Amino acid sequence: MRRFFVLLRHEMKLSIRDMNMIIFAVLMPLVILVVLGIIYGGKPAYDGAPYTFMEQSFGAACAVSMCAGGLMGLPLVVSDYRERKILKRFRVTPAHPALLLAVELSVYVLYCAASLLTLALAAGIFWRVRLHGSVWAFLGSWLLTMLSTLSIGMLVGGVAKNTKQAGVIASLLYFPMLVFSGTTLPVEVMPRAMQRAVSFLPLTQGMALMKDTFLGIPGGNAGLPVMVMLGVTALCAGLAVRFFRWE
Numbered sequence: 001m002r003r004f005f006v007l008l009r010h011e012m013k014l015s016i017r018d019m020n021m022i023i024f025a026v027l028m029p030l031v032i033l034v035v036l037g038i039i040y041g042g043k044p045a046y047d048g049a050p051y052t053f054m055e056q057s058f059g060a061a062c063a064v065s066m067c068a069g070g071l072m073g074l075p076l077v078v079s080d081y082r083e084r085k086i087l088k089r090f091r092v093t094p095a096h097p098a099l100l101l102a103v104e105l106s107v108y109v110l111y112c113a114a115s116l117l118t119l120a121l122a123a124g125i126f127w128r129v130r131l132h133g134s135v136w137a138f139l140g141s142w143l144l145t146m147l148s149t150l151s152i153g154m155l156v157g158g159v160a161k162n163t164k165q166a167g168v169i170a171s172l173l174y175f176p177m178l179v180f181s182g183t184t185l186p187v188e189v190m191p192r193a194m195q196r197a198v199s200f201l202p203l204t205q206g207m208a209l210m211k212d213t214f215l216g217i218p219g220g221n222a223g224l225p226v227m228v229m230l231g232v233t234a235l236c237a238g239l240a241v242r243f244f245r246w247e
Contacts (some may be wrong), residue, residue, distance in 0.1 A: 059210030078157030079166035133216030145206025158240035
């Protein structure tokens with residue numbers, strides 16, 4: 001456990017100095033929320049809606065941070081360490097792939113948590129956004145969505161040969177999930193065939209669950225999103241450790 005916290009402290013310092021994740025995983029979701037707040041303010045999501053557009057969009061703002069950290073930050077950092085032979089040096093130490101991946105995962109969990117906190121404070125103070133459902137149900141859906149997204153990035157970083165390959169794979173995952181999961185374009189406005197196609201994305205399931213739990217909408221089919229995200233998390237984490245490349 002001591003090795004874990006020593007590595008975590010070291011990786012967190014390096015990441016903060018780099019500033020990329022502070023910008024893209026913490027500040028960018030906040031900027032998006034502010035822009036939405038300026039445009040929509042306290043307007044209802046639709047005529048007669050019991051919640052505002054901002055409350056409906058809170059989960060989407062959280063998902064921006066998850067995508068930035070899980071699908072871009074995490075895989076690129078791990079593959080960069082591999083390309084620069086840093087992982088090769090770790091190989092001769094007692095460090096296990098699971099330890100290294102867990103440390104990197106924890107770094108981006110902290111970024112997502114920082115983003116959630118800043119979004120909640122800004123939304124609550126300036127636009128009176130309030131949670132309509134259970135706080136524990138929402139935090140559970142947020143945690144599941146975050147872990148399933150980060151696990152995908154962990155798999156890409158664990159097996160990509162170099163930064164270039166990781167960047168290509170990460171981009172192919174990042175942009176479709178960001179656009180078609182409901183984060184930027186509401187799933188409800190998509191054609192029926194497209195809705196069925198994007199329903200296989202774990203982030204789509206996570207977005208739906210976060211929205212329902214935040215707005216207090218009865219989750220009649222919450223079992224499917226939970227199973228999809230748990231399955232993706234277990235599968236990707238297992239494959240990342242099993243096929244981890246040291247060099």
